[in-house]
Amino acid sequence: MTLFEPAVFGALQLSNRVVMAPLTRTRADDDGVPTDVMVEYYRQRAGQGLITSEGVWPAFEGKSYPGQPGIVTAAQIEGWRRIADTVHAAGGTIVMQLMHGGRVGHPDISGQPRVVAPSALAAPGQTRTPQGKADLPVAHALTLDEIPEVVEQFAQAARNAIAAGFDGVEVHGANGYLVHEFLSPVSNIREDRYGGSPENRARFAIEVTTAVAAAVGADRTGIRLSPQHGIQGVLEEDDADVRATYTAVAEGLAPLGLAFIDVLHADPKSELVQHIRRTAGVPLIVNTGFSVATTREAAEALLSDGFADAVAAGRPVIANPDLVERWRRGAELNEPRPELFYGSTAEGYIDYPSLEDARAGV
Numbered sequence: 001m002t003l004f005e006p007a008v009f010g011a012l013q014l015s016n017r018v019v020m021a022p023l024t025r026t027r028a029d030d031d032g033v034p035t036d037v038m039v040e041y042y043r044q045r046a047g048q049g050l051i052t053s054e055g056v057w058p059a060f061e062g063k064s065y066p067g068q069p070g071i072v073t074a075a076q077i078e079g080w081r082r083i084a085d086t087v088h089a090a091g092g093t094i095v096m097q098l099m100h101g102g103r104v105g106h107p108d109i110s111g112q113p114r115v116v117a118p119s120a121l122a123a124p125g126q127t128r129t130p131q132g133k134a135d136l137p138v139a140h141a142l143t144l145d146e147i148p149e150v151v152e153q154f155a156q157a158a159r160n161a162i163a164a165g166f167d168g169v170e171v172h173g174a175n176g177y178l179v180h181e182f183l184s185p186v187s188n189i190r191e192d193r194y195g196g197s198p199e200n201r202a203r204f205a206i207e208v209t210t211a212v213a214a215a216v217g218a219d220r221t222g223i224r225l226s227p228q229h230g231i232q233g234v235l236e237e238d239d240a241d242v243r244a245t246y247t248a249v250a251e252g253l254a255p256l257g258l259a260f261i262d263v264l265h266a267d268p269k270s271e272l273v274q275h276i277r278r279t280a281g282v283p284l285i286v287n288t289g290f291s292v293a294t295t296r297e298a299a300e301a302l303l304s305d306g307f308a309d310a311v312a313a314g315r316p317v318i319a320n321p322d323l324v325e326r327w328r329r330g331a332e333l334n335e336p337r338p339e340l341f342y343g344s345t346a347e348g349y350i351d352y353p354s355l356e357d358a359r360a361g362v
């Protein structure tokens with residue numbers, strides 16, 4: 001299998017197997033509504049076989065960063081419709097990543113009185129609010145009555161994404177945000193049916209994904225997982241526990257028949273990742289995480305050796321809107337400008353040239 005072959009993942013048609021990884025870029029307006037520059041940014045990147053949108057909040061309490069967009073209000077849905085329509089007109093396929101930030105957030109960012117999580121713990125470190133740096137707050141531990149409300153927020157957000165014209169959704173179960181917080185025994189110290197055993201910690205991820213799949217179709221639903229990522233205090237250091245937890249997740253997802261799972265892990269060839277893939281029994285998108293940016297050689301090897309069905313690239317797609325074309329031709333790549341990743345303007349966002357722009361001298 002090569003990067004440039006088409007694929008069908010459930011109801012999703014991919015023209016090639018290079019996926020644009022979900023990338024928070026903080027260019028929405030103060031109401032969480034997508035802006036004109038966002039329409040242009042996604043249009044430029046429609047040549048990737050599948051676009052995964054940046055993390056989008058499914059509830060006001062789920063907003064983690066200033067400038068992060070939501071999919072709750074009518075204005076947000078209308079804003080995203082412009083993006084979906086533009087990507088489709090450019091021949092692309094796009095799913096929305098539903099990201100509830102959990103305890104990684106702040107009342108001064110979300111405008112809500114609290115952050116929520118499985119347990120009343122704070123994530124380590126500080127966050128940048130509009131008023132300056134602040135410690136991440138101790139979360140409100142979701143009660144047994146509140147958990148179904150959060151599950152329904154995900155389901156409604158998924159319906160809203162489809163109403164906006166998206167081809168599907170990805171549940172963000174990775175990188176230390178709410179769903180991942182439930183999975184780790186360090187961030188989840190509950191003693192009820194959502195905590196303790198690996199099966200109990202896996203329950204929330206399975207319930208959210210099941211509800212989303214019921215709302216919009218399993219063939220339009222995926223989930224991102226990042227076992228052992230060790231980020232934002234969501235630690236997973238006991239190998240046997242990690243295997244048991246992610247086995248429970250994958251077994252819970254298997255009957256759904258999802259469109260894909262998307263696993264971020266330093267070693268996608270590892271027994272753990274391949275075990276998750278076999279158990280879930282659906283197409284696997286892999287991404288090797290933050291240390292070294294994804295390269296064409298590594299991505300090609302993963303596909304040709306049969307370790308993945310598609311490869312997600314993050315920073316290379318930020319810097320190269322036409323990454324697939326550049327990889328296909330073996331062309332030179334633009335360098336990313338990390339200092340502008342989380343900016344608020346068009347700079348470092350829609351001004352990376354494509355090969356065509358470069359040739360035309362734009």
Ligand SMILES: Cc1cc2nc3c(=O)[nH]c(=O)nc-3n(C[C@H](O)[C@H](O)[C@H](O)COP(=O)(O)O)c2cc1C
Pocket residue numbers: 021022023024025054055097099172174175224264287288289290291292293294312313314315316341342
């Ligand atoms: C600026 C930036 C924003 C990111 N935002 C998200 C996000 O919203 N959701 C997510 O799951 N991962 C996010 N990630 C992680 C990427 O999806 C990806 O896993 C990471 O960049 C590693 O891939 P790469 O080596 O190809 O860049 C982000 C990464 C970067 C650099």
